[in-house]
Amino acid sequence: MLSLIKVGVIGIGNMGTSHAQKLYNGEVKGATLTAVCDINEERLNWAREHVPEGVAYFDNDTSFLNEADMDAVLIATPHYHHPDMAIRSFEKGLHVLVEKPAGVYTKDVRQMNVAAQKSGKVFSLMYNQRTNPLYQKLRELVQSGELGEIMRTNWIITDWFRSQSYYDSGGWRATWAGEGGGVLLNQSPHQLDLWQWTTDMMPTRVHGFCSFGKYHDIEVEDDVTAFVEYENGATGVFITTTGEAPGTNRFEVTGDKGKIVIENNQLTFHQLRTPVSEFNKTSTTGFGKPECWTIDIPVSGETTEHLGIMQNWIDAIVKGTPLLAPGEEGIRGLELSNAMYLSAWLDEPIDLPIDEDVFYEKLQEHIKQSTYVKDETKSGTTFDLDGTY
Amino acid sequence: MLSLIKVGVIGIGNMGTSHAQKLYNGEVKGATLTAVCDINEERLNWAREHVPEGVAYFDNDTSFLNEADMDAVLIATPHYHHPDMAIRSFEKGLHVLVEKPAGVYTKDVRQMNVAAQKSGKVFSLMYNQRTNPLYQKLRELVQSGELGEIMRTNWIITDWFRSQSYYDSGGWRATWAGEGGGVLLNQSPHQLDLWQWTTDMMPTRVHGFCSFGKYHDIEVEDDVTAFVEYENGATGVFITTTGEAPGTNRFEVTGDKGKIVIENNQLTFHQLRTPVSEFNKTSTTGFGKPECWTIDIPVSGETTEHLGIMQNWIDAIVKGTPLLAPGEEGIRGLELSNAMYLSAWLDEPIDLPIDEDVFYEKLQEHIKQSTYVKDETKSGTTFDLDGTY
Numbered sequence: 129m130l131s132l133i134k135v136g137v138i139g140i141g142n143m144g145t146s147h148a149q150k151l152y153n154g155e156v157k158g159a160t161l162t163a164v165c166d167i168n169e170e171r172l173n174w175a176r177e178h179v180p181e182g183v184a185y186f187d188n189d190t191s192f193l194n195e196a197d198m199d200a201v202l203i204a205t206p207h208y209h210h211p212d213m214a215i216r217s218f219e220k221g222l223h224v225l226v227e228k229p230a231g232v233y234t235k236d237v238r239q240m241n242v243a244a245q246k247s248g249k250v251f252s253l254m255y256n257q258r259t260n261p262l263y264q265k266l267r268e269l270v271q272s273g274e275l276g277e278i279m280r281t282n283w284i285i286t287d288w289f290r291s292q293s294y295y296d297s298g299g300w301r302a303t304w305a306g307e308g309g310g311v312l313l314n315q316s317p318h319q320l321d322l323w324q325w326t327t328d329m330m331p332t333r334v335h336g337f338c339s340f341g342k343y344h345d346i347e348v349e350d351d352v353t354a355f356v357e358y359e360n361g362a363t364g365v366f367i368t369t370t371g372e373a374p375g376t377n378r379f380e381v382t383g384d385k386g387k388i389v390i391e392n393n394q395l396t397f398h399q400l401r402t403p404v405s406e407f408n409k410t411s412t413t414g415f416g417k418p419e420c421w422t423i424d425i426p427v428s429g430e431t432t433e434h435l436g437i438m439q440n441w442i443d444a445i446v447k448g449t450p451l452l453a454p455g456e457e458g459i460r461g462l463e464l465s466n467a468m469y470l471s472a473w474l475d476e477p478i479d480l481p482i483d484e485d486v487f488y489e490k491l492q493e494h495i496k497q498s499t500y501v502k503d504e505t506k507s508g509t510t511f512d513l514d515g516t517y
Numbered sequence: 518m519l520s521l522i523k524v525g526v527i528g529i530g531n532m533g534t535s536h537a538q539k540l541y542n543g544e545v546k547g548a549t550l551t552a553v554c555d556i557n558e559e560r561l562n563w564a565r566e567h568v569p570e571g572v573a574y575f576d577n578d579t580s581f582l583n584e585a586d587m588d589a590v591l592i593a594t595p596h597y598h599h600p601d602m603a604i605r606s607f608e609k610g611l612h613v614l615v616e617k618p619a620g621v622y623t624k625d626v627r628q629m630n631v632a633a634q635k636s637g638k639v640f641s642l643m644y645n646q647r648t649n650p651l652y653q654k655l656r657e658l659v660q661s662g663e664l665g666e667i668m669r670t671n672w673i674i675t676d677w678f679r680s681q682s683y684y685d686s687g688g689w690r691a692t693w694a695g696e697g698g699g700v701l702l703n704q705s706p707h708q709l710d711l712w713q714w715t716t717d718m719m720p721t722r723v724h725g726f727c728s729f730g731k732y733h734d735i736e737v738e739d740d741v742t743a744f745v746e747y748e749n750g751a752t753g754v755f756i757t758t759t760g761e762a763p764g765t766n767r768f769e770v771t772g773d774k775g776k777i778v779i780e781n782n783q784l785t786f787h788q789l790r791t792p793v794s795e796f797n798k799t800s801t802t803g804f805g806k807p808e809c810w811t812i813d814i815p816v817s818g819e820t821t822e823h824l825g826i827m828q829n830w831i832d833a834i835v836k837g838t839p840l841l842a843p844g845e846e847g848i849r850g851l852e853l854s855n856a857m858y859l860s861a862w863l864d865e866p867i868d869l870p871i872d873e874d875v876f877y878e879k880l881q882e883h884i885k886q887s888t889y890v891k892d893e894t895k896s897g898t899t900f901d902l903d904g905t906y
Binding site for chain 1: 668669671673675678679680681682683686724726728731732733740742744746750752754756758760761762763764765767769771775776778787789793794796797798800801802803804805806807809
C-alpha cells in the first residue's frame with residue numbers, strides 16, 4: 129500500500145479552511161492533512177478546535193516550512209505571498225498547489241515558475257473552473273479544428289456581484305497594498321485563464337478600461353471592459369464587474385467554421401456547412417449566408433471544482449497523472465489582468481508581453497497611496513463559502 | 518373623401534425599388550406613387566416596364582423636383598445625397614422620408630435638420646427596426662423606470678454577413694467616395710439608432726476600433742468594436758461585422774433594478790426585488806446577491822418594417838399621427854458611427870459631441886484616396902431583397 133501524501137495548508141482564511149476540511153475529511157484520495165499555518169490568531173483558534181489530532185499548526189511560515197512533516201503544500205495566503213511561499217516551498221523539495229491568482233504581478237510569478245522548473249516538483253494552480261466539462265469541451269472542439277481559425281472571443285462575465293459587506297470583511301480586501309487588485313485579481317482570474325486556455329490564444333494587444341471603486345467603497349477596480357487584438361487579426365472583449373446583479377456569464381467564440389456559445393451552463397455549437405471565408409469568396413447571392421446547423425453537443429462529466437484540482441495534483445504526485453492546471457500556466461491569465469491595469473493607468477493600449485518592470489513600478493505607486501495599513505494578524509470575517517465561488 | 522398623398526421616390530436601386538412597389542401596389546394607405554427618379558439607365562428601364570401608367574419618371578433630380586406632381590418625397594439615393602436632396606425637397610415644400618443613414622457626416626445632416634425645422638413639413642427616417650415591438654417594449658420599460666438607472670448597454674450585432682459578391686455588385690459600395698463607410702453606415706445604423714433610442718442615452722465618450730477591409734476586398738470597415746462611456750458612469754460595447762456567420766444579435770441593458778436581454782427575437786427581464794445599489798449597501802452576507810425574478814414580458818404587435826415607417830409618415834402627413842422615427846433623430850446614430858471612425862482614424866477616444874469639422878476633414882482625406890471613380894449612372898446589380906434587411 130502506498131503511503132499517503134502529507135499535505136500542509138498555509139493560509140486558512142475563506143479558501144484555505146475549505147481546502148483543509150476536504151483534506152482532513154479524507155475527500156482527497158491518497159492525501160492527508162499534516163499541518164496548517166496562519167498568522168491570524170482567530171484562525172489558529174479555529175484550527176485548534178477543528179483540525180483532527182495529529183495535525184500540527186504553526187503561526188508563521190518559517191516554522192511551518194522548517195518543521196512541518198509534509199510532502200506537499202497548498203498555498204492559500206493573500207495573493208502577494210503566493211510566489212514567495214511557493215519558491216521557498218520548492219526550495220524545501222515540496223510539491224506545490226497555489227490558490228489563484230498565481231500572484232499579483234508577473235515579475236515575481238516568473239521567478240516562481242523558474243523555481244518550480246528547477247525543483248522538478250509537481251506544481252499546480254487552483255484553476256478549479258478548468259474542471260468544468262463545458263470549458264474542457266470547448267477547448268477540445270477548438271483544438272480539434274471544429275471552429276476553424278478563431279475570429280472573435282467575447283466574454284461577458286458580470287455575475288461576480290459582491291456587496292460592500294464583502295469588502296468590509298477584511299481590511300486587506302480590495303486595497304492595492306493588501307490584495308493588489310479587485311475583480312480582475314480576485315474574482316475573474318478563472319475566466320481570464322479559461323479565455324486563453326480554451327482558445328489557446330493570448331492577445332498581442334490589450335486596451336483596458338477599468339473603473340476603480342465605481343460601485344463600492346474600495347480602492348481597486350470593480351468594473352472592467354477590455355478590448356483585445358490577436359496576432360491572427362481576431363479580436364475579443366472581456367467585460368467583468370462585481371457591481372451588477374444578476375449579471376451575465378456568456379462566452380462566445382466565433383471561428384471560420386462556426387460559433388460556440390457557453391451560457392446558462394449550456395454549450396451550443398452553430399456549425400457552418402461551408403467555412404465563412406470560403407462562402408464569402410464563392411457566393412454570388414450578395415445577401416446569402418452559409419447554411420448553419422445548430423448542434424447539441426454532448427458534454428459529460430461533473431464539475432469537480434477545488435476537490436478535482438486537489439485530487440489531480442495528488443494523482444500527479446502519486447502516479448504521474450497529467451496536470452489539468454499546471455502551475456506555470458498561471459502567469460498567462462495574470463499577464464492579461466496586469467495588461468488591463470497598465471492600459472488603464474497609462475491610458476494607452478498595451479502590447480504583450482507587457483513590460484514587467486513598468487507594471488511593477490506603477491503597482492508600487494498605487495501601493496504607496498493605499499489606505500491599507502498592513503496587519504495581517506487581523507484578517508477579519510470568514511464567510512461560509514458553500515456554493516458561492 | 519381625402520385625396521391621396523402624392524409621393525415621388527428618388528433612387529430606385531435595391532431599397533427605392535422595393536418602396537416604390539409598395540406604393541404603386543397601394544400597400545401604403547392614403548398614398549399613391551406619382552413619380553420616380555434615377556440617373557441609372559438600367560433602373561429607368563425597369564421603371565418604364567414596371568411602374569403603372571401615370572407615374573412619371575425622371576433621369577435627374579432637378580427635373581424631378583421641379584416637374585413631378587407630388588406632396589412628398591422618399592429619398593433612397595446613395596447616402597451622400599440624402600441631406601442635399603432632403604434640403605432641396607423641403608425648400609420645395611415637400612414632406613420627406615429619408616432612407617437610413619441620415620447622411621454620411623453630421624455636419625450636413627445638421628443642415629438638413631435645420632431645413633426640416635424651417636419648412637414645417639413632416640420629416641421621417643427609415644428606421645424600420647423601430648417598428649419592432651421588442652425594442653418598443655424595451656424603450657417603454659426603460660422610460661417607465663423598470664430598470665432603474667442604466668449601468669451597462671452591450672450590443673453584439675455580428676449577424677450582418679455580406680459576401681464579396683455583395684460588395685462587388687456596385688462600384689460605389691464600400692468605398693469612401695461612393696458610400697462613405699461600411700458596416701457602420703450601411704448595415705448597423707439600425708442598431709446604432711435603437712441603442713440610443715431604447716435607452717434614451719447618448720455616450721459622452723467613444724473608443725472605436727475599426728478594421729478596414731478585414732474580411733472583404735473593400736476600402737471601408739467590415740469589423741468594429743466600440744467601447745463607450747456615458748455621463749452617469751454607465752458603459753457599453755457595440756460590436757458589429759459583415760464578416761461572420763451565423764453571427765449574434767444580442768442586446769443587453771443592465772440597470773439598478775435588473776437586466777433586459779433581447780436575443781433570438783425574445784425579450785427577457787431579470788428583475789431584482791431590491792435594487793442592486795441598495796442591496797450592496799445593506800446586505801451583510803458578503804457573497805449574497807439580491808433576489809432575482811426572471812419575468813416573461815408580453816410583447817405584442819407586428820414588426821411592420823419599411824411599410825410601417827411609410828404608413829406612419831403618411832399618417833403623420835394626413836392626420837398628424839406622431840412620428841415613430843422623426844427625421845431629426847437620425848443625427849444621433851450617425852454621430853455614434855462618425856465618432857467610431859474618428860476614434861479609429863485618430864487612434865484616440867472621442868468626446869461627444871464630436872468635432873464635425875475634424876470629422877469632415879478626415880473623411881475628405883479618405884475620399885481623396887478612394888479607388889472609386891464616380892459614375893453613378895452605373896449602379897450595378899440589384900438583388901432581390903425579400904426578407905434580407
